[in-house]
Amino acid sequence: MGAKEVWLRTDTADVRPYGLTGGRTEPALPLPPGTLLTVRAEAKPFTAAGPESTTVLRLCAQGPCSVAEIVGVLRECGVPVLAVKVLLSDLIDAGILDLVAAVPGAGSDPALLRQVLNGMRNAWPDARSYVSGGGHAAA
Incomplete structure (x- = not known):
């Protein structure tokens, strides 16, 4: 294994969330942990989905899913909480996810x-x- 492979495995952990959020550290919408989300019935096709977005859509397609549940699943993949909230906020803004009335x-x-x-x-x-x-x- 060369120096390049070692660098890729050790120094990129913080780059992925930065790329996922475009450098943003705050979601556009307040999303408390108990907020329920679901895939919008008339959602536009979403083709630019990365693995995180795909996971969110899969979870929310099964029925209303809380922000806390989504954060828990994506944290296991190494995605920080704020990055998950920014992603969820983006998916809501894009008309892909809906907030479910509590x-x-x-x-x-x-x-x-x-x-x-x-x-x-x-x-x-x-x-x-x-x-x-x-x-x-x-x-």
Whole structure:
């Protein structure tokens, strides 16, 4: 492996998000994590899609998808949160994605929140001792 291949693998991690956003660091629209997005029914053909855009369109085509879910998937590919938000904002501006109106009070059902909390406690039983132990799991 030559010096060129090493450079390509180690020094380009920050270049891809810059190219994805055109250097912009703020989305044109405010996109809180709970914002739901879906592919617009009458969306224009979108041929200039890179792998990130393709992933977003695939996720949103399955039904409404939150900004947090999309960020989570693209973070696994190394795309920073703000770059994802800029991309989503661009797709909304291009008429590809639509914001789904949030239902007032959605997510505030105490029974549902209790179920989520219990599920989290079951999944991570030592989390409480980790937090109370100053950041180290109790032995």
